[in-house]
Amino acid sequence: MEQQFKIEIQSGTTSDTVHFHGNIDSHADSHFEELNRKISKKMVVFDFSGVGRINSMGIALLLRSIKSIKTEKDAQISIQGVNQINSMLFKMTGIYLLAPETKRL
Amino acid sequence: MFNLSKHGRVICSPAAPISCSDFHEIHEWPVQSSEDKEEIIDRVGRLIAGNDESHEFLRQRAALMADEMLENALYCAPRDTSGNQIYAKGEKRSLVPGEEIVLRCAFDGEKLFLEVSDSWGKLSPETVQGYIAINLAHDTSTDRAGRGLYFMWKFMKDFYVNLAPGLKTSVGGFLLLNPDSYEYGAI
Numbered sequence: 111m112e113q114q115f116k117i118e119i120q121s122g123t124t125s126d127t128v129h130f131h132g133n134i135d136s137h138a139d140s141h142f143e144e145l146n147r148k149i150s151k152k153m154v155v156f157d158f159s160g161v162g163r164i165n166s167m168g169i170a171l172l173l174r175s176i177k178s179i180k181t182e183k184d185a186q187i188s189i190q191g192v193n194q195i196n197s198m199l200f201k202m203t204g205i206y207l208l209a210p211e212t213k214r215l
Numbered sequence: 216m217f218n219l220s221k222h223g224r225v226i227c228s229p230a231a232p233i234s235c236s237d238f239h240e241i242h243e244w245p246v247q248s249s250e251d252k253e254e255i256i257d258r259v260g261r262l263i264a265g266n267d268e269s270h271e272f273l274r275q276r277a278a279l280m281a282d283e284m285l286e287n288a289l290y291c292a293p294r295d296t297s298g299n300q301i302y303a304k305g306e307k308r309s310l311v312p313g314e315e316i317v318l319r320c321a322f323d324g325e326k327l328f329l330e331v332s333d334s335w336g337k338l339s340p341e342t343v344q345g346y347i348a349i350n351l352a353h354d355t356s357t358d359r360a361g362r363g364l365y366f367m368w369k370f371m372k373d374f375y376v377n378l379a380p381g382l383k384t385s386v387g388g389f390l391l392l393n394p395d396s397y398e399y400g401a402i
Contacts, residue, residue: 135282135286135305136304136305137305139305162278163275163278163279163282164279165279165282165283165286165363166283166286166362166363166365166366167286167304167305169362170359170362193275194272194275195272195275195276195279199279199366202365202366202369203362
C-alpha cells in the first residue's frame with residue numbers, strides 16, 4: 111500500500127542529508143515547499159533509500175527543489191540510495207546533470 | 216489508432232488492435248475515484264509473482280506505468296469546452312456520471328499488458344508527438360507537460376494510443392520481464 115511521504119533532514123558538520131520516505135508524487139508538494147528553508151549547509155545529500163515510486167509529478171518537484179536549493183542556497187547537491195527504476199528516470203529527465211549520484215560510505 | 220516509433224514519429228495509423236489472445240486471463244478494473252489508484256496499482260503488482268531481480272524491476276515499471284496512465288485519465292483527460300484541464304493533479308475526485316476509467320492488464324510470465332481507457336477522447340496523435348518531442352530534449356525544465364506520456368513511450372513495447380474523438384481514449388502497451396533493449400527499460 112501507499113507509504114506516507116515524509117522528509118527528514120539530518121544536519122552534519124559539513125553537510126545536510128535529506129532522507130525522503132514514501133512515494134514522491136503530487137501529494138508531496140507541500141513537503142517540498144518546506145524543504146528549501148530548512149537547508150543550512152553548502153553540501154546537501156538527497157537520500158532516496160526510503161523512496162518507493164517517483165512519478166512525473168514527483169520528478170517535477172525534485173527538479174524544482176534541486177534548482178531552488180542550488181540557486182538560493184548556493185549549495186551543491188548529490189544523490190544516493192536510488193533504486194533501478196528511479197535511477198533510469200533521473201537519467202532520462204536530467205536530474206543527474208544537476209545533482210550527481212554518489213555512493214554511500 | 217496510432218503507434219509511435221522510438222523517434223516519436225507516428226508509424227502506424229490506422230493499425231490493427233493489439234492482440235491479447237496470448238493471455239490466459241485479462242483483468243479489468245474500473246476506477247470510481249482517485250482514491251482507487253493505489254489499490255489498483257497494488258493489484259497490478261500482485262499479478263507479477265516472483266522474487267528475483269527481474270520480477271522486482273518489472274513490478275517497479277508496472278507501478279510507474281499504471282500510476283502515470285491513471286493520473287492522465289483522472290486529471291489530464293477531463294477538459295472543459297475551452298480545452299482547459301478541469302481537475303488539478305493530487306485533488307481528490309470521484310468520476311462524474313457517465314465518465315468511465317478502466318485499467319486492463321494481463322501477465323503471461325514474460326510480458327505484462329497494460330491499458331487505461333477514459334471516456335473523454337481528447338488525446339490527439341499530434342499532442343502525443345508534441346509531448347514526446349519536448350521531453351526528448353534533456354534540458355531539465357521543471358514543469359514540462361507530457362512527461363508521464365514520455366515515460367510510457369520510453370518503457371513500453373508497442374506503445375499505442377487509441378482515440379475515438381470525444382468518446383474514448385485508450386493508452387497501452389507491453390512491459391517485458393527481460394527487456395533486451397534499453398528502449399524498453401533494459402539497463
